[in-house]
Amino acid sequence: MLHYPKMPGSDAAPIGRCVAFDKLDGTNLHWCWERDFSWHAFGSRRDEFNLTEAGTAEFNAAHPGLEEAAPVFLATTAEPLDAILREHANYSPFTSIKVFTEFLGPNSFAGAHKPGDQKQTLLFDVWAEGYGFVSPTQFVADFGHLPSPRVVYTGKLTGAFLEAVREGKYGVAEGVVCKGGSGGGDVWMVKVKTYAYLTRLKATFGTRWQDYWE
Incomplete structure (x- = not known):
């Protein structure tokens, strides 16, 4: 998929x-959110894993060099994003949302990341089930204050x-x-x-x- x-x-x-x-210049990752469960799954453009200890270990084994991705997202991006998706009127009709972030550090290049660099997960798109992608102007208005391009x-x-x-x-x-x-x-x-x-x-x-x- x-x-x-x-x-x-x-x-x-x-x-x-x-x-x-x-x-x-980083790695495209997606993160799945449900109104009842919050963040529950994640992965690359082509695969998906449960956002659990076991699922994260499977992701790390499949994607060497991206071991910091889940911890960085959960520590920096997950909570403020969850608050917007729950509290903003634009997202109240939706129960299932997928967000996309770029995972990178200061020396990342063509999908390769340097060990020891401080990494970020920067939000660049939001997709709602039954609707599609949020428009670029709405994205800037609703999410532009978060770490993003x-x-x-x-x-x-x-x-x-x-x-x-x-x-x-x-x-x-x-x-x-x-x-x-x-x-x-x-x-x-x-x-x-x-x-x-x-x-x-x-x-x-x-x-x-x-x-x-x-």
Whole structure:
């Protein structure tokens, strides 16, 4: 099962207004919340484990290098997120919600994390069962005060903006994720990466650089 959709590159960018977020260079993880049980499961984009001692051990065995993910999420992000999902009127109709975080440290690169770095789990998307993804504007309004990617730009998505991102004019290391739509099935997203990141990929992975590109 794919818990988070494969994001298209900038060639698929529609014309319209968007919110562009700093694209963080980490590992995409999901966390499952139920109104009756709070946080009960988690995993990568393609697998899921119970958020218990045994389930966490299974996750760690399947994903070496991500052993700090569950402890960091539970210590820093789980409680304030739980409060919003229970108390905010926008989420009262929903009993099952899945949130997505980027797990990373200051020296993370292409999904690899350096032991000893201080890690974070930064929230970047919220999905409600029976509805879909929260719109980017609602996400910023409801969750922007929590640790989350920086908003780089809000406005019309243009070719000039995409090229400016690639040239490094917005102070991002990897690139940006542009999101638009009013919520639910209307939400769209595309990723745009910088030329500097491309150079780093080619130097690190050689002919496999396209595996990490857009």
